[in-house]
Amino acid sequence: MKRILLALIVCSLFSCKTSQNTTTNLNKIKWISGSSNCKENNDSLIQVVKYNDNTFILRQNKCTNYEAPFLFLFLGNKNALLMDTGATEDEIQFPLYKTVKKIISEWEKSIKNPIDLIVAHTHAHGDHIAGDIQFKNKVRTVVVGLNVSDITSYFKLKNWPLQNGQIDLGNRIMEIIPIPGHQQASIAVYDYATKILLSGDSFYPGRLYVHDWAAYKLSIQRLTDFAGAHKISYFLGNHIEMTNIAGKDYPTGTTYQPEEHILPLSFKDLKELNKALHIAGDIPKHEIHNSFIIDPK
Numbered sequence: 500m501k502r503i504l505l506a507l508i509v510c511s512l513f514s515c516k517t518s519q520n521t522t523t524n525l526n527k528i529k530w531i532s533g534s535s536n537c538k539e540n541n542d543s544l545i546q547v548v549k550y551n552d553n554t555f556i557l558r559q560n561k562c563t564n565y566e567a568p569f570l571f572l573f574l575g576n577k578n579a580l581l582m583d584t585g586a587t588e589d590e591i592q593f594p595l596y597k598t599v600k601k602i603i604s605e606w607e608k609s610i611k612n613p614i615d616l617i618v619a620h621t622h623a624h625g626d627h628i629a630g631d632i633q634f635k636n637k638v639r640t641v642v643v644g645l646n647v648s649d650i651t652s653y654f655k656l657k658n659w660p661l662q663n664g665q666i667d668l669g670n671r672i673m674e675i676i677p678i679p680g681h682q683q684a685s686i687a688v689y690d691y692a693t694k695i696l697l698s699g700d701s702f703y704p705g706r707l708y709v710h711d712w713a714a715y716k717l718s719i720q721r722l723t724d725f726a727g728a729h730k731i732s733y734f735l736g737n738h739i740e741m742t743n744i745a746g747k748d749y750p751t752g753t754t755y756q757p758e759e760h761i762l763p764l765s766f767k768d769l770k771e772l773n774k775a776l777h778i779a780g781d782i783p784k785h786e787i788h789n790s791f792i793i794d795p796k
């Protein structure tokens with residue numbers, strides 16, 4: 500309490516105007532979560548949540564695709580990084596390029612400098628890459644390829660998946676962490692500015708589909724080690740499939756999730772996942788936890 504009071508006094512004296520201090524509480528966000536009758540859904544096609552001046556989280560409307568993936572946009576002084584492009588190609592149903600471009604233009608005005616856009620992916624599954632087509636052949640835009648070789652060459656990663664890499668967006672360093680297992684080209688991304696860690700489909704409040712058990716186990720161990728050595732504000736994955744009741748998920752394909760779990764997971768959840776994988780050993784095991792379900796394929 501004393502510390503909060505002190506912070507308030509310091510803030511009022513120095514007016515706390517740095518962008519990092521005006522952040523949105525992601526545990527409190529009410530995401531658009533579809534409708535029981537999609538014909539009556541009036542939500543925006545893409546929900547945009549501003550985390551701070553140069554960090555945005557987007558969610559696709561469940562009524563255009565039940566996967567309702569989350570997408571992430573980080574803005575630096577030289578580059579913007581868009582992680583993932585959603586589950587729908589069509590720019591009428593899913594106006595992603597237009598939405599991203601508008602955010603970038605406003606940022607460019609505020610820094611008085613044009614920037615380039617890098618479009619990359621947490622992994623290569625269809626529900627995170629469909630919108631790539633909207634970004635291809637656009638000016639000042641590069642779309643990173645989907646194979647491990649594309650990722651290692653673009654981000655200059657050595658010794659995949661054992662070594663991380665970094666990319667500088669212009670006064671903003673992002674760490675690229677290989678985490679194959681859900682999909683062979685899965686990566687996690689850590690933003691040193693906001694301390695947000697993106698964990699894709701490998702760790703989120705839902706069914707964690709494991710396609711390569713041995714690789715996934717090693718990846719989650721490495722991610723846990725990384726998280727233990729760095730401050731993390733939020734672990735953010737790509738979907739929400741859990742309800743707000745412990746251990747209970749929505750059925751696959753549902754277009755209405757009025758009582759869904761919050762998007763962020765915690766370090767405690769990650770350690771719980773890591774421990775469960777270790778206990779299971781070499782034999783893939785389906786296991787229901789409070790905030791996620793381990794689901795080997």
Ligand SMILES: [Zn+2]
Pocket residue numbers: 622624681682700
């Ligand atoms: Zn996936």
Ligand SMILES: [Zn+2]
Pocket residue numbers: 566568624626627700737738
């Ligand atoms: Zn997915």
